[in-house]
Amino acid sequence: MGDCTFEIDEYGIRRTSKTGLKTIEWENIRHVQKLSSAYLIELNEGSLPIPYRCFNAEEQDLFSSYIASEKPNKFENENAASGTGVVKTRRPF
Secondary structure, three states: OOEEEEEEEOOEEEEEEOOEEEEEEHHHEEEEEEOOOEEEEEEOOOEEEEEHHHOOHHHHHHHHHHHHHHOOOOEOOOOOOOOOOOEEEEEEO
16 A cells, blocks of 8 residues: 555544545444554444554544544454544654
């Protein structure tokens, strides 16, 4: 897949890659799992992995807060404080 840019905010998750833009609204996310090296975003149709290496510490905290506020009881193994902002990250995927 190459480089991806993820934008995560109160509206959902957007991933831009060489194949184009994919937009996922929070309502289309069923569950988020914390695996050993990535978040696995389970969608109504399919899934989206986001490796931890795509986040710095602040971005990871912010992502956790979005999951906690937008998908309560859908985030495995994590209780996060709520927060606001935008997570923008561009790192090799």
